[in-house]
Amino acid sequence: MKKLLCTLALSGLTFINSVTAQEFTLKQIEQVSKIRTNALNSDLAYDILSSLTTEVGPRLPGTTNDALAVQWAQDKFKELGYDKVWIEPATFPSWRRYSESGTIIAPSQQPLHLTALGGSVSTPEEGITAEVIQFETLDELIAAPENAAKGKIVFINYKMNRHIDGNGYGPATRARRTGAIEAAKKGAVAFIMRSVSTSHHRFAHTGASQYKDGVKPIVKVAIPNPDADQISRLTTLNKTIKINIKVQTKDLGEGKSFNVIGQINGTQNPEQYVLIGGHLDSWDLGTGALDDGAGVALTMAAAKFIADVKRPKRSVRVVLFAAEELGLWGAKAYAKAHATNKHNIVAAAESDFGADFIYGFQSSVEASSLPIVRAIAKQLLPLNIAYIGANRSSSGPDLIPLRNLGGLPGFSLHTDGTDYFDYHHTADDTLDKVDPKKIQQNAAAYAVFAFMAADAKKTIKGK
Secondary structure: OHHHHHHHHHHHHHHHHHHHHHHOOHHHHHHHHHHHHHHHOOOHHHHHHHHHHHHHOOOOOOOHHHHHHHHHHHHHHHHOOOOEEEEEEEEEEEEEEEEEEEEEEEOOOEEEOOEEOEOOOOOOOOOEEEEEEEEOOHHHHHHOOOOOOOOOEEEEOOOOOOOOOOOOHHHHHHHHHHHHHHHHHOOOOEEEEEOOOOOOOOOOOOOEOOOOOOOOOOEEEEEOHHHHHHHHHHHHOOOOOEEEEEEEEEEEEEEEEEEEEEEEOOOOEEEEEEEEEEEOOOOOOOOOHHHHHHHHHHHHHHHHHHHHHOOOOEEEEEEEEOOOOOOOHHHHHHHHHOHHHHHHEEEEEEOOOOOOOEEEEEEEEOHHHHHHHHHHHHHHHHHOOEEOOOOOOOOOHHHHHHHHHOOOOEEEEEEOOOOHHHOOOOOOOOHHHOOHHHHHHHHHHHHHHHHHHHHOOOOOOEO
16 A cells, blocks of 8 residues: 555656646756745845835825835835836825724723724714624624614624634625624714734724715724723623724825836746736835735845846736725726736736745636646745645735736735734734745745746646
């Protein structure tokens, strides 16, 4: 039995090797190895991230820091020796947070840590004080009788689960997106939710949210898990809970920023390109190190690692998208601007899930391109990255508008997200949360993937 398994393993390895040999020459594989080794021994990605988070800091779309980040990115691309650097405009609804605070008034006075959700309206200067009514889920609120929350503050207590792939995020964000709308329909004067977070610390989680025409906009905030637990315990004790919320924000109308793009030109078909990148903006609470400074830094470094060894047949383009946090506005602008030549994208992947180790590699391509995918997967194995055979990759949020155009050859380099939501969209998203060794592995993976996709004999085709 042991001999049989060994034989099967060797035959499988022979098959993978034969596939690799068909798609890439020995010289190309040597170049891949050099790129991977150089990346694993370089601090470049971490240094770029340190520069962004230290010299610029938080990058809320439309702010002075956002403009600084756009200039920083152009300068950094040029410093790294990219062949082409340019910007493309994007517009979005501009919003600012000025001040926020909360207090439990009854049954006893206690400080309440909170943060306004993106786009929230203000309270009066003295704040809003009202009794709290708790719902465990958004669906429970929706099912409540009309006027069930009249004159009250709605509190949704839904708790996000922790998982390596972050699968608890989607269900938890339902309340963030539309909870204030549903609360207002029931007569509420304000909306509170448990943060979309797995953290045990008192850092509240912000994020994009919505209002609806015809429904009165009410202030909407999130509170950290310990504060949500406190309110929930008071509710269990059948105590009347009163809270004061003070939030000052402003809707500034249409804002403008830019996608920043750097390209390493291909030697044979430069009009075709592999697209990698992340989003340049961040929320205003932390310094956006994990979300998404890491994605910016490691993809900028990855293309540099490629250029230092060999310029591939096709170009490698790094796109730093604008205003992702407010609703993929830069991504929408990019897809619109490049819709007519979308076929020039031969592979695309975005890094927007922190900087823990990448553990899996997945594609969404035509079946005829799978031999190239498997050849790339083989070169990712030394980085402890497994090939996920299911050919239905999501490829990253900023690539959604391009995917919607059809035919995008999308890829995912799956990052371990077990701890990501301890920091995501909070004041705790800072540089110290990034492990230099882990971001090296990320940069190496993106460099291997991008080089091989750009230098393959055949062009990868999307579904």
